[in-house]
Amino acid sequence: MTQVKPLIVALDFAAEAPALALVERLDPVRCRLKVGKELFTRLGPAFVERLQRLGFEIFLDLKFHDIPNTVAAACAAAADLGVWMVNVHVVGGRTMLEAARERLSRYERPPLLIGVTVLTSLDRADLAAIGCPGEPRERVLSLAHLAHEAGLDGVVCSPLETAQVRAAFGPAFRLITPGVRPEGSVSGDQKRVMTPAAALAAGADYLVIGRPITQAPDPLSVIEAIDRSCMNVLEN
């Protein structure tokens, strides 16, 4: 199920000033923002609150992975901060996922709880090297199954697995896809990639895009080009 506002800009910056310089040029009606480990570690919750006061919905991407009690408490902290989405590693296991779900269910308007399956920077060889032989797709599907059973709202996966995860878990399960690269931009450390329009056509709800926007000389023109390329998919 494609959302009308699919773009989530990954604010991966080393300091507040360049992050805010970009944010000031963005429109919360047209995109959401992701605050991840780098900026959150530098600037903390106050920065998230500042972005929220500007009207942005925030995906707090800290990929919690710890014992159930710790992860549940961290998810509660994210909910208290008022973020729109929070994520946990599905490999933390069923009890951890259920503990996070249970803790967030105490909130009237909890953040979306999303499970990270297989990082988009990993390919088959990387998985084999950490003792997980097989295709990334198979592992994504089995982790998505666990996330779905534990009551999570959706998963992060690469665009390459999106169609199969969508087919398996239906329209309500949110699919968040990093590993998105506009035509012509470099993949960098991302190994399982697709273009924005192809990711949406495959069934992604949200596209997480960082460096192609944040490191562009003219980030707004990149966003406009992404919007244009996605228009046909969104209209159909």
Ligand SMILES: O=C(O)c1cc(=O)[nH]c(=O)n1[C@@H]1O[C@H](COP(=O)(O)O)[C@@H](O)[C@H]1O
């Ligand atoms: O959970 C995430 O957001 C995430 C999961 C994943 O599997 N791969 C992935 O790249 N991400 C995040 O998505 C963003 C992608 O950034 P770019 O590669 O610069 O577009 C980064 O902030 C990553 O931390």
